[in-house]
Amino acid sequence: MRIAYADPPYIGQARKHYQCEEVDHHQLIDRLAGDYDAWLLSASAPSLPSLTTYLDSLKVSYRVAVWVKPFAAFKVNVNPAYAWEPVLFGGGRPFVRYQPTVRDWLAESMTLRKGLCGAKPPRFCRWIFSLVNAEPSDELTDLFPGTGIVGREWASWDGSPEIGGAPVALKHRSISLREATHNSRVARWLDLPAAEIRPPGVSLDERDARAVVPDKEAL
Ligand SMILES: C[S@@+](CC[C@H](N)C(=O)[O-])C[C@H]1O[C@@H](n2cnc3c(N)ncnc32)[C@H](O)[C@@H]1O
DSSP: OEEEEEOOOOTTOIIIIISSOOOOHHHHHHHHHHHOSEEEEEOOGGGHHHHHHHHHHHTOOOEEEEEEOSSOOOOTTOOSOOOEEEEEEEEOOOOOTTSOOOOSEEEOOOOOSSSSTTOOOHHHHHHHHHHTTOOTTSEEEESSOTTSHHHHHHHHOOSOOOOOBOGGGSSOOOOOHHHHHHHHHHHHHHTSOGGGOOOTTOOTTGGGGSOOOOOGGGO
16 A cells, blocks of 8 residues: 655744645645545645635545644744644545444643654554554655654554544453443543543553442542
8 A cells, every 4th residue: 555644834823833834735635636546735724724624625535533642832922722633634545344443532732842843643543543443564754854764653653543632542351341331430430531540559650450330449
């Protein structure tokens, strides 16, 4: 499968952040949707309507996934902050039933001190590979490499899916429907996300490796 990832300067930001010409996003989308079996396009939240309008006009099949940044840049006089980014994607390898379900959202903080505005975190890279059900034997073209992190993550990726969501929710053992129902009831009582429920005495670091079912005695 031929995959392309495009992380261009976001619309209206080329000069400010990269001292370069604006990228023609219509041409870019034509190229992504026309030349590749799978494609992913990072964008800014404000540019989403114009990008989806163009994609709709092409009658291209695509989806929008969301990168939420728990830690994001707060700018003076920008309130609410822009703390998420869309990733538009299309094509890809069909998933089969035994595969883990990949979320269409990822919570992962922005990178710092990478020397380039907009450098993506490694977990983000593995998540976008997983969105299109890539395999390491596929061919990935990173059209706007920047720091080169996407290419490096691709080169070292063993094909393990990064299923997205929040980091704490990823490694829980599978639980029965009964446990899950109990968990979500307890979460509602305590006004917490279900993934935050953990047995007493289990630290935040440990909880990935431990059962999420709370000890009823402790409640
Ligand atoms: C958002 S950054 C990419 C960040 C990259 N994905 C990373 O994680 O490090 C966009 C990059 O594209 C570069 N760029 C701008 N115009 C370009 C063009 N026409 N072709 C290739 N790269 C371009 C910018 O200089 C910048 O390094």
